[in-house]
Amino acid sequence: MQDILKKLTGKNQREAQEIARNMLDNSDTELFRELVNKDDFLFDFVKQNVAGYIKNVADESNYKNLLQFLKYYSPSYEDAIVSVLVEFADEDITDEMLDLLEHGTDSEKTYCAKFFGYVQDNLALDLLREYAYSENDALAINSAATLGGMKDEVSYNAALSKLESSDEFEKLAAVKFLTAYGRKDALLPIINAMKNSSMAENIAGEIPYLEDLFSVMNLYPEDALVVINNIVNGLGEILSLSQVFDFELYEVLENLISKPPVGATAVVLLNAREKFDILTENDEYLFDEDKETKNEILSIKKLLSHIDVKELKQLVKAELREDSPFVYTALELSDDVLAIRELLKCNNQTIILKTAEVLKSLNNLDETTKTVALIKITDENIKSIIRAL
DSSP: OHHHHHHHTSSOHHHHHHHHHHHHHTTOHHHHHHHHHTGGGSOHHHHHHHHHHHHHHOOTTTGGGHHHHTTSOOHHHHHHHHHHHHHTOOHHHHHHHHHHHHHSOHHHHHHHHHHTTTSOOGGGHHHHHHHTTOSSHHHHHHHHHHHHHTTOHHHHHHHHHHTTOSOHHHHHHHHHHHHHHTOGGGHHHHHHHHHTOTTHHHHHTTGGGTSOHHHHHHHOHHHHHHHHHHHHHHBTTTBOTTHHHHHTHHHHHHHHHHSOOOHHHHHHHHHHHHHHHHHHSSTTTTTTSOHHHHHHHHHHHHHHTTSOHHHHHHHHGGGOSTTOTTHHHHHHHOOOHHHHHHGGGSSOHHHHHHHHHHHHHTTOOOHHHHHHHHTTOOOHHHHHHHHHO
């Protein structure tokens, strides 16, 4: 089996295509399963070649055998398999796909959800609405994308309402749905949901898959900076480092550096500089990354090494105010004790706590300052934390 698989993924295209034909003609699901299991170990261009072979050798005599391959899901071969089934689709195939959509494995359902993005059938709607919130990410994404293609208003409006949920996981699931659904007018509701979420980094990481960050910057300049800042905060912990390519983060930061700096951009750039210093100071974050990702992270670090830290730190003071969406990051970045102490007079108890913690880290929290901090605090837990500082 391994020898055959090696030939299927090898350089001899004629030999590889012949093996692909035999695999499809004989419904060799074991070979396909082994191929899928190798997904993480094959170069993208190799998988693209194999997908092309599968598509090339499919014809009226063997295409139905692909239904047996649906037990093994791979995004690498999904488009090839589904496109063949769509090409030869008739009433019988559609009925079989509907049956698999309802009764199949998650893998089969995922392929079927993609299929109904092309062969649109209202009989699939209820199942797609259900699967759009599946714990299986591929099934959820395919279902939501197909509902978007079908312009299903019911599921779209339901997702918008979930953005108001007090359940953060339900809110994030709604964001993922709307991103896959692909309707651009969901952008602002998603941004607003991000601003009021304890999972802001997760939500921010979804936004560029609906609208690229340059477009977000053109549409909503200040909100875009909040999105970028949350993405920076999430990198390496919540968001994969390889996503910097999806976010076009080097180009985005380069664009911010080229503009006359203001308080908000100063916060984002200084925060990014600190983050990329952390990401590169040891092997903890970069060890498992591929060469391209490592090089991109190092390139971003080099880009940020040229910013004028002293100038930008002066501008950070503008964001040390209660109504700034950057106030927490600005507190982390600022060393202006007088400007920081002013925030103890604000009405937001969480900001007061954060301010007290920052002053403590700067060795500037004495008993008098604690008393000032406690004046507006009614939450007993926050009182206890401040007293213990």
